């Protein structure tokens with residue numbers, strides 16, 4: 001029988017540490033639900049002690065998720081660990097993940113602790129955590145740059161105290177595949193009680209080798225847990241990409257001889273959801289989830305594919321959840337057809353009122369756009385979920401004028417609480433004019449960090465999906481808006497970001513304190 005690799009997803013924690021990728025509580029719950037559909041084994045929902053917002057988000061994820069283990073990160077001290085345990089109270093299955101740096105540089109400069117003090121604190125923290133949870137993971141932060149003899153002592157010590165998973169991060173993305181694999185192997189060979197815990201890898205992508213290093217940690221080193229994120233989101237250059245790990249294990253089962261429990265057909269929906277919520281667009285040539293990952297343009301390739309798909313394809317687009325741009329519904333489609341398509345797409349609608357609201361959005365879109373694709377339906381449902389998070393500002397309409405050689409003008413009408421407001425402004429372009437018009441009324445003074453437009457499907461009929469990232473008072477929020485008119489999509493995205501700034505429970509401090 002092939003060995004099982006545990007997939008530990010840290011999109012909601014390490015992924016969230018990407019500058020600008022902070023998520024609200026409701027966004028984390030939406031992603032966690034998708035991670036559960038993906039059947040990840042462990043969902044690291046956040047770092048409970050880092051902020052009240054993250055504590056609430058972890059509690060909400062713990063209550064929402066039924067099948068996956070829910071985990072919180074904690075520094076290796078009693079206060080953080082207690083906070084993690086409290087946040088995880090509602091979880092069906094919970095894990096506390098304590099970390100402490102073990103490299104000479106981190107111990108001396110960051111922690112200002114001697115190696116003996118670090119060893120004692122690591123052991124004490126795991127002893128403490130084991131009183132609060134059965135499932136306790138220890139991470140030796142900057143583990144790959146730690147001294148082997150010392151790291152062996154730390155790992156042996158924490159396993160004796162009851163750590164059930166040992167994670168050896170390459171925190172700064174310094175490792176290379178063979179060296180990292182050998183490093184894990186040496187540790188497992190030298191630590192006398194190594195068989196009492198599951199070994200885990202956690203690799204950053206600074207040199208573009210996170211996936212290769214993680215796979216080497218499994219193949220050469222004998223690790224059986226991989227920590228990863230959807231779309232490879234994470235600090236700096238990111239973390240190990242979940243979709244690449246899963247498809248490498250699956251496509252090269254002949255070599256790895258390993259299985260994981262992931263439902264690969266949920267990979268693309270997960271990728272799109274994470275990209276939409278964080279505003280991190282997936283590069284077109286990204287493996288597995290990039291828009292071009294299964295596109296064949298050269299004539300020779302197309303000819304080969306038509307004769308036999310195996311000539312140029314090692315994976316099937318449909319196996320990872322790429323819908324084939326099927327026209328599914330149109331103006332004349334009824335409520336039942338809409339509901340059935342949602343079910344086929346695996347989108348759960350809990351309340352009848354939510355279905356009605358989503359159907360109204362569908363009808364409005366179908367009036368503007370004759371062909372409705374699966375991607376459009378997914379965007380409608382994301383809009384509906386975002387609307388549930390509370391809309392103080394709500395887009396109503398927009399009219400706009402631009403002419404070569406003249407400054408564009410825009411008039412935007414939107415709700416502010418229970419009142420309607422209209423404002424006109426000029427700008428460098430039509431988008432700028434529309435956002436200026438909104439800003440004239442709202443006067444948020446927020447700094448614009450990002451503005452991006454993406455076509456949801458192909459062709460000029462496509463809806464535009466706009467992401468706007470705003471910063472104010474140390475808070476960073478993302479707003480997303482979709483519409484066949486990209487100027488209207490921009491106004492919606494801006495209002496959606498303003499809604500989050502307006503509701504403090506929907507915004508959080510960006511990036512956790514450490515690590």
Ligand code: KIV
Pocket residue numbers: 014099139140141142167169170171172202204515
């Ligand atoms: O990169 C890292 O070292 C981490 C640990 C806290 C697991 O994210």
Ligand code: ZN
Pocket residue numbers: 014169171202204235
């Ligand atoms: Zn990390």
